[in-house]
Amino acid sequence: xxxxxxxxxxxxxxxxxxxxxxxxxxxxxxxxxxxxxxxxxxxxxxxxxxxxxxxxxxxxxxxxxxxxxxxxxxxxxxxxxxxxxxxxxxxxxxxxxxxxxxxxxxxxxxxxxxxxxxxxxxxxxxxxxxxxxxxxxxxxxxxxxxxxxxxxxxxxxxxxxxxxxxxxxxxxxxxxxxxxxxxxxxxxxxxxxxxxxxxxxxxxxxxxxxxxxxxxxxxxxxxxxxxxxxxxxxxxxxxxxxxxxxxxxxxxxxxxxxxxxxxxxxxxxxxxxxxxxxxxxxxxxxxxxxxxxxxxxxxxxxxxxxxxxxxxxxxxxxxxxxxxxxxxxxxxxxxxxxxxxxxxxxxxxxxxxxxxxxxxxxxxxxxxxxxxxxxxxxxxxxxxxxx
Amino acid sequence: xxxxxxxxxxxxxxxxxxxxxxxxxxxxxxxxxxxxxxxxxxxxxxxxxxxxxxxxxxxxxxxxxxxxxxxxxxxxxxxxxxxxxxxxxxxxxxxxxxxxxxxxxxxxxxxxxxxxxxxxxx
Numbered sequence: 001x002x003x004x005x006x007x008x009x010x011x012x013x014x015x016x017x018x019x020x021x022x023x024x025x026x027x028x029x030x031x032x033x034x035x036x037x038x039x040x041x042x043x044x045x046x047x048x049x050x051x052x053x054x055x056x057x058x059x060x061x062x063x064x065x066x067x068x069x070x071x072x073x074x075x076x077x078x079x080x081x082x083x084x085x086x087x088x089x090x091x092x093x094x095x096x097x098x099x100x101x102x103x104x105x106x107x108x109x110x111x112x113x114x115x116x117x118x119x120x121x122x123x124x125x126x127x128x129x130x131x132x133x134x135x136x137x138x139x140x141x142x143x144x145x146x147x148x149x150x151x152x153x154x155x156x157x158x159x160x161x162x163x164x165x166x167x168x169x170x171x172x173x174x175x176x177x178x179x180x181x182x183x184x185x186x187x188x189x190x191x192x193x194x195x196x197x198x199x200x201x202x203x204x205x206x207x208x209x210x211x212x213x214x215x216x217x218x219x220x221x222x223x224x225x226x227x228x229x230x231x232x233x234x235x236x237x238x239x240x241x242x243x244x245x246x247x248x249x250x251x252x253x254x255x256x257x258x259x260x261x262x263x264x265x266x267x268x269x270x271x272x273x274x275x276x277x278x279x280x281x282x283x284x285x286x287x288x289x290x291x292x293x294x295x296x297x298x299x300x301x302x303x304x305x306x307x308x309x310x311x312x313x314x315x316x317x318x319x320x321x322x323x324x325x326x327x328x329x330x331x332x333x334x335x336x337x338x339x340x341x342x343x344x345x346x347x348x349x350x351x352x353x354x355x356x357x358x359x360x361x362x363x364x365x366x367x368x369x370x371x372x373x374x375x376x377x378x379x380x381x382x383x384x385x386x387x
Numbered sequence: 388x389x390x391x392x393x394x395x396x397x398x399x400x401x402x403x404x405x406x407x408x409x410x411x412x413x414x415x416x417x418x419x420x421x422x423x424x425x426x427x428x429x430x431x432x433x434x435x436x437x438x439x440x441x442x443x444x445x446x447x448x449x450x451x452x453x454x455x456x457x458x459x460x461x462x463x464x465x466x467x468x469x470x471x472x473x474x475x476x477x478x479x480x481x482x483x484x485x486x487x488x489x490x491x492x493x494x495x496x497x498x499x500x501x502x503x504x505x506x507x508x509x
Binding site for chain 1: 396409441445448
């Protein structure tokens, strides 16, 4: 037996220098560790990806996402820092309220995505001028160099490699936070940013995540991460969840993953992320790639991201060609696998806009043979964010 | 007697019939199996060539024929219940039965003790 395709096969565990502060706990829990973005990360625990996925949708899953990049821009006041960041991303940050988070993309001059990221404005007016950033693990060095080279003299980039990041996701996440003493977490709206004391530890919390479920991302000093992890896992609603289920959850949730749906050639319009470009920015521009993005919004992009439901049971993996039923190539699969909640194969990919309407019948070329599929509305599983 | 390959297939030969599957170690490495693509009966498969494809949540893997033969039967139960590969990989989770020539050389395959020693080196 030989693994034919795996996102992880390009890296080797033996040469990996990076581990998260929770590495020993993953190993003790029996996780299978795999290389991911230069880190040894748990792809699954003994329960397995399907059980972990379903647990997260039904209860609360705990993820170690400490490999992600935590950073901040620090300037003299909100308007100055927001303007510096708005020169790099298409989101409206000037009007981001206190205690709010926004999803956006770092853009190339051609409007492609250098990375996607979260931008946070803390709840405390005393922190005015500081904007938190969370970026993808595999893009940290690229992002930080890109940002640092483009900041005005009065705004600087700080990075926080000494902080860990946990994600607690699922319908029981709120109750877990309250049981562990963070009563204020219950009142947070989706994409709110706050602070809390959780299991006796001072943490920074956002009500967000990347599973399509309600939940929280919890930033904590690395030295406290183990104690917090243990306290969360001691709650009967919580089980540890690996990157395998994180991927199947976000795929069912219709969420883009950098390096799959997003790269430096893909614009936010093509990726279906126009919702993340607020009206003021769509009209006023002032960010890299504005000409392309404005034209794509007005005239339509050359390709668009769609959901795909293959007929039958065979998954269609990343790189699978998408054709019309009579064999004309119209696109490519960017993420594909099995959706445990749907109990069926699911995929996302890019197609010519004429073939993007939900219900459109297409074919996926799997091992040389056409596999019937149809375009499906995203997300595959309805998001259950706290509105 | 069950024999194993370095690629973690197993084979059990009974006269001129050989049953093929993947080992307990292989299923644990794959994780949850969600789909198995099986060959058509009557297909001739050369030694070391693809006999089936097994797909976990994360990846697709080829299953190679440890010896040459002609597909006589496939495990249709895997179509509806691919998880059988996880539950009983070296029993109910078999993949294909090949019709093989009498006296096929299996000298390059490992017996269970040798395979277990091989796994220790991984």
